[in-house]
Amino acid sequence: MIKHIDLSRGRISVTVNQHHPQWKLDDLLSFAERINPKRAFLFVSKVLGKHIPVAPSTMQRSYQDLAAIVPKDLPYPISVIGMAETAVGLGAGVYRELKQDFGQNAIFLTTTRHPVETLPTLGLFLEEHSHAQDQFILSSHDPLKHQHIIASKTLILIDDEISTGKTFRNLILSLKKSGLQQVERIILVTLVNWAEQHLVTDDLGIPVEVVSLLHGHWQWQQNQQHIDIDMPDVSSTQQQAQKIIAPHDWGREPTFLNCSAWQNIQPTRPNEKILVLGSGEFSWIPFLIAEQLEQQGAEVYYSSTTRSPIKQGHAVESICAFKDNYGLNINNYAYNVKHQQFDRVLLVIETAQNSVDPLLFEQIENLEIISYES
Secondary structure, three states, rough: EEEEEEEOOOEEEEEEEEEEEOHHHHEEEEEEEEEEOOOOEEEOOOOOOOOOOOOOHHHHHHHHHHHHOOOOOOOOOEEEEOOOOHHHHHHHHHHHHHHHHHHEEEEEEEEEEOOOOOOOOEEEEEEEOOOOOEEEEEEOOOOOHHHHHHHEEEEEEEEEEEEOOOOHHHHHHHHHHHOOOOOEEEEEEEEEEEEEOOOOOHHHHEEEEEEEEEEEEEEEEOOOOOOOOOOOOOOOOOOOOOOOOOOOOOOOEEOOOOOOOOOOOOOOOOOOOOEEEEEEEEOHHHHHHHHHHHHOOOEEEEEEEEEEOOEEEEEEEEEEEEEEEOOOOEEEEEEEOOOOOOOOEEEEEOOOHHOOOOOHHHOOOOOOEOOOOO
16 A cells, blocks of 8 residues: 655655554554654654544553564563653553563663653663654662663563654664663564664664554655745753652653552543643653543543644644743644643643643633642
């Protein structure tokens, strides 16, 4: 199957070679345009809960189906790493499924763009095509957790899609430099793998396998139209005026993911239509809240704010733009929310309530802030 999508700066053509029986291309993703001179196009997931609101039960089904195709004959200890910011929730969801097989032989951590002064830094690497290139990997002062990572014989690296494999490659090289010298197998886990013709791993000296719900390849053909790209500067990584007051137990610090949803957040009436919004990397706890609300009978959708600048059009029907809640004074966005009607929109944040830009209340009706001050 070949699909062509015409964008303002050119045409993206994708060829699907194989897909999971339950997940076809149109089930998994659509397309949009990045506001980024390095790469003009964006694969917009329909199941990730990032740019398009999606039912938590649909997200959970993708976690189960991905985890089911991860090899189980893996040497211990295992470190499962979700890629920030987009795949933090995906990584945690897949880890939750894998933990049923591996137990505490597997630990979970995420990459992050928010270094934490109180946690040791394990490594730094670049996501080269990104709007914010710098990513950190943090460890723990708990010697058992730290040693688990250093002694890892298997790495399971999770992202929403692989387009070239460069980011994974940079992460692997950073981890090797940080002391992970015993790794015997690397499993790349992704919703969509486009890197069949790009992935170069032979020189790593470690076998690398890819599991995905769909795989194929893409081609980009630039047109002759000259368009000036004014990309907002969203690259800042330092904490500023607003401090993180939530625990890092969802993965920024290595974890066995024993965190849970807040029990006091419940539907206020039957069949209530609720959107739960995570904020940037802080997406797993909000997802657990959305999942709990759905299980209690509400009509629930989940999405998350992001620092990724995207043009309106194609998969992006509406944009809320506002300043971030970390005091970095960078643009954040909530996509495909403004044009929809929800009885409640719950924005769940890891900073204080007053960190939310008042502009957001002007753009999203029925908005409530859920924070650790609540």
